[in-house]
Amino acid sequence: MKRKAFLIDTTRCTACRSCQVACKQWNKLAAEATVNHGSYENPPDLTPLLYNQIHFIEQEQGDDLRWLFINRRCMHCADAGCVKVCPSAGALYHTKEGLVAYNREKCIECHYCVSGCPFDVPRYDTKQKVTKCHACSNRVQNGLLPACAKACPTQSLKFGDRDQLIAEAKAAGKKLYGENDLGGLGVLYVLDDEPGTYRLPKNPAIPASIFFWKDVVKPLGILGFWGAVGVAALHYVTIGPKKLDDADDQPRKGGE
Amino acid sequence: MTNTIDRFGTASRVLHWLVAISFLLLVLSGLGLYAHTFFGYFDLFGGPQQGIMVHKWAGIVFLIGSVLLFLSHAGEVCRFDADDRRWIARLGGYLSRNAEEIPQGKFNAGQKLFGIFAVIAALVMGATGLVIWDPTAYSRELTQASFLLHSIFFNLFMVGMIVHVYLATIGNPGTLEGMLYGQVRRSWAKKHAGKWLEKVVKD
Ligand code: SF4
Ligand code: SF4
Ligand code: SF4
Numbered sequence: 001m002k003r004k005a006f007l008i009d010t011t012r013c014t015a016c017r018s019c020q021v022a023c024k025q026w027n028k029l030a031a032e033a034t035v036n037h038g039s040y041e042n043p044p045d046l047t048p049l050l051y052n053q054i055h056f057i058e059q060e061q062g063d064d065l066r067w068l069f070i071n072r073r074c075m076h077c078a079d080a081g082c083v084k085v086c087p088s089a090g091a092l093y094h095t096k097e098g099l100v101a102y103n104r105e106k107c108i109e110c111h112y113c114v115s116g117c118p119f120d121v122p123r124y125d126t127k128q129k130v131t132k133c134h135a136c137s138n139r140v141q142n143g144l145l146p147a148c149a150k151a152c153p154t155q156s157l158k159f160g161d162r163d164q165l166i167a168e169a170k171a172a173g174k175k176l177y178g179e180n181d182l183g184g185l186g187v188l189y190v191l192d193d194e195p196g197t198y199r200l201p202k203n204p205a206i207p208a209s210i211f212f213w214k215d216v217v218k219p220l221g222i223l224g225f226w227g228a229v230g231v232a233a234l235h236y237v238t239i240g241p242k243k244l245d246d247a248d249d250q251p252r253k254g255g256e
Numbered sequence: 257m258t259n260t261i262d263r264f265g266t267a268s269r270v271l272h273w274l275v276a277i278s279f280l281l282l283v284l285s286g287l288g289l290y291a292h293t294f295f296g297y298f299d300l301f302g303g304p305q306q307g308i309m310v311h312k313w314a315g316i317v318f319l320i321g322s323v324l325l326f327l328s329h330a331g332e333v334c335r336f337d338a339d340d341r342r343w344i345a346r347l348g349g350y351l352s353r354n355a356e357e358i359p360q361g362k363f364n365a366g367q368k369l370f371g372i373f374a375v376i377a378a379l380v381m382g383a384t385g386l387v388i389w390d391p392t393a394y395s396r397e398l399t400q401a402s403f404l405l406h407s408i409f410f411n412l413f414m415v416g417m418i419v420h421v422y423l424a425t426i427g428n429p430g431t432l433e434g435m436l437y438g439q440v441r442r443s444w445a446k447k448h449a450g451k452w453l454e455k456v457v458k459d
Contacts, residue, residue, distance in 0.1 A: 085403075088304065089292045108304035110289065111391040115399050124392070209400040213407050218291055221411035228418040235427070239353055242428050244443045 003078075003098035004140060005162035006149065007169060007176075008071050009190040010198070012156035015040065015054050015069040022151030023051050026136065046072060048123040051133040052148055057197060070198045071148075071157060074121045074133040075178065076100045076186025081206045084214050085116030092130065098162070099135035099186055118182070118204045135186070162186070182206070261445050261456055263362075263434040271325050272435055278318035279417065285311040286410070315385045322378035326371060332362045333371040339451070340365035350423075359450035370420055377416070380409045 023029070029049040034042050041056035052073035059066040076099045083100065086092045091106040092113060109128040114120065122132045136146035140159075144150070149159040158165060162184070169176055169190060177195055178185030181204045195202050264272070285307045287294035301307040326333070342358050343365040349355025363371065384402035391399050424431045430444035445453040 087289045087292070087295065089295065108298075108308070110304075110308060112289075112403075115391055115396060115403060120396065207396075207400050209397075209404040213400075213404045217404065217407045217411060221407065221414065222291070224411050224415045225418070228415040232418060232422040232427070235350065235422075239351065241426055242349075242447065244430050244441065244447060 001096040001098075003162040003184075004135075004160065004186070005076070005098075005165055006135075006146075006187045007158045007160075007165040007190070008187060009156050009158070009169075009174070010068065010070050011190060011192050012154045013054070013069040013071065014154055014156075015056065015067075016153065017054050018151040018153060019052055019071055019148035019157055020050065020054060022147040023133070024049070026139075026147035027051065046121065046123055046132075048125045048131050051131070055199065057199075068192060068197065070189070070191075070200075072119075073187065074100060074135070075119055075182075075204075076133075076135055077118075077181075077204075078183030078186070079206065080182070081116035081118055081210055082113035082122055083116075084206065085112045085210060087112060095135075095137045095141075097135075097137070097140055099137055099140065101134040101137040102130050102132070104129045116206070116210050118201060118206060162188075178204070259442055260439040261442060261453065262438060263440045263445075264438050266438065268325075268328060269435060269438055271321060271328070275318060275321040275325055278314045278321060281310060281314040282318055283414070285314065290407070290410070312385075312389060315382065319378055319382035319385075322375055326375035329363070329371060333368045335361075336365065336368065337361075340368065344369070357447055357450070360448065360452070361455075362449055362452040364448065366423070370416060373416060374413075377409045377413045380405055381413070384409075 024031070029051070032043065032047060032049055034044075036042075037044060039056050039058060041054065043050060043053065046053050052071055055070045055072050057066075057068035057070070059068075078094075078098065080092070080094070080100050083092045083094070087110060088106050088108045090103055091108065092100060092102045095101050104127075107129045109124075111124055111128070113130055114122045114124075122130050125131045136144070136148075139146060146159050149157045152158075165188065166176065166179060169188070174190045177189040177191055177200065179188060185204075189198075189200070191198060191200075284297055284300055288296070288298040288304060288307055289311070295304075298304040298307040301310050339358050339360060343349075343360060346355065346358065348364060348366050349357065384406040387394055387398055387402040388406060393399075394402075424435070428448065430441055431448070433444070434440040442453070445456075
């Protein structure tokens with residue numbers, strides 16, 4: 001199966017938010033009351049009921065306002081921190097298209113996954129289960145486009161074979177974000193500025209503490225456990241226990 | 257002259273076993289969070305959510321119990337003398353068959369070190385455990401660092417505990433009696449805690 005991906009060309013985005021609405025509609029996510037925080041951006045971040053969000057970057061340049069928009073969502077990392085930290089195998093998983101979906105039945109409500117994610121994506125619903133963009137894996141498996149990509153009127157949001165999307169963008173002379181990071185992201189961006197401007201890490205990586213926890217400390221711990229058991233057993237049969245000279249514990253019998 | 261000497265009072269023993277049981281519960285209920293291989297251990301508690309609940313509350317018991325246990329022995333545990341330093345330098349004679357016993361107080365230097373380690377580890381496990389009680393409550397960096405520290409100290413604790421259990425049971429016959437019945441044999445005290453025996457006899 002060829003790996004699928006989104007290619008999001010932020011330079012084409014008009015912040016119409018069809019993607020936000022289409023996702024809510026397809027995934028039957030209720031509307032949320034929000035407060036005006038002085039921007040058209042709404043809501044200001046991903047929520048348990050919002051799997052993709054148009055983030056507004058508003059820069060004042062003299063009398064002008066520079067407006068940048070970016071569709072934020074799960075990046076469908078090949079090397080996914082969320083999958084790495086999830087204690088319940090199969091709660092978060094890669095589909096055969098390479099997208100990161102989840103199984104609510106298997107989610108144990110531990111809320112570990114958000115700590116493993118370099119992009120702060122997973123959210124938790126009222127039942128405390130994981131929620132995030134699942135790349136409409138059920139639609140994709142049936143040959144349909146993800147709801148958000150289907151709804152996008154400007155072709156800012158494209159979905160398809162990853163290699164092909166990359167080849168097309170490169171042929172058009174576009175610079176891509178996420179081609180090789182974390183084993184290659186499943187969401188590639190064409191940006192109009194530095195990643196930092198879009199609140200994206202320049203070189204996204206699994207957080208160092210998470211790497212040490214899962215890839216160093218965990219295997220060392222299992223080694224340490226068996227090592228300690230082994231050393232104790234070895235000590236017992238080679239040097240042996242400190243046996244007591246029990247003489248003064250025994251009642252003395254006459255003549256002995 | 258009786259053959260046995262009082263070593264641990266009832267309260268002290270109850271506290272020790274409370275800490276021991278909560279430690280065991282913590283290990284069993286935490287293994288499922290440690291690695292996929294151990295996920296099945298959650299079944300002991302009726303499921304992952306229940307296991308996590310047990311882990312949290314056993315953690316509270318363990319934290320408070322460990323601190324009390326330490327405080328109740330702090331006077332003995334935190335004082336090291338020249339014999340203790342000698343004991344440490346020779347690793348308690350555990351590396352040879354017929355090592356000369358270095359006279360020790362109520363606790364030998366190894367036990368003292370373990371006591372100090374255990375309370376520090378319990379505090380670190382407790383503090384980081386409270387942070388990850390709800391992994392979305394604090395900043396990402398603090399939560400991530402807490403996961404790492406919690407796992408590092410768990411590993412150290414596990415290794416320490418294996419050594420502790422080995423030395424307190426088959427490694428040093430007679431030791432466990434003190435924690436089970438409160439009394440140890442005179443021959444045990446002479447061998448393992450000579451200075452303590454002298455002091456007890458004098459009083
Ligand atoms: S962006 Fe976060 S939630 Fe999405 S796959 Fe990567 S690590 Fe997982
Ligand atoms: S909250 Fe659910 S999906 Fe996230 S790490 Fe825990 S079990 Fe896995
Ligand atoms: S792919 Fe599906 S789940 Fe993900 S943001 Fe688009 S519509 Fe929502």
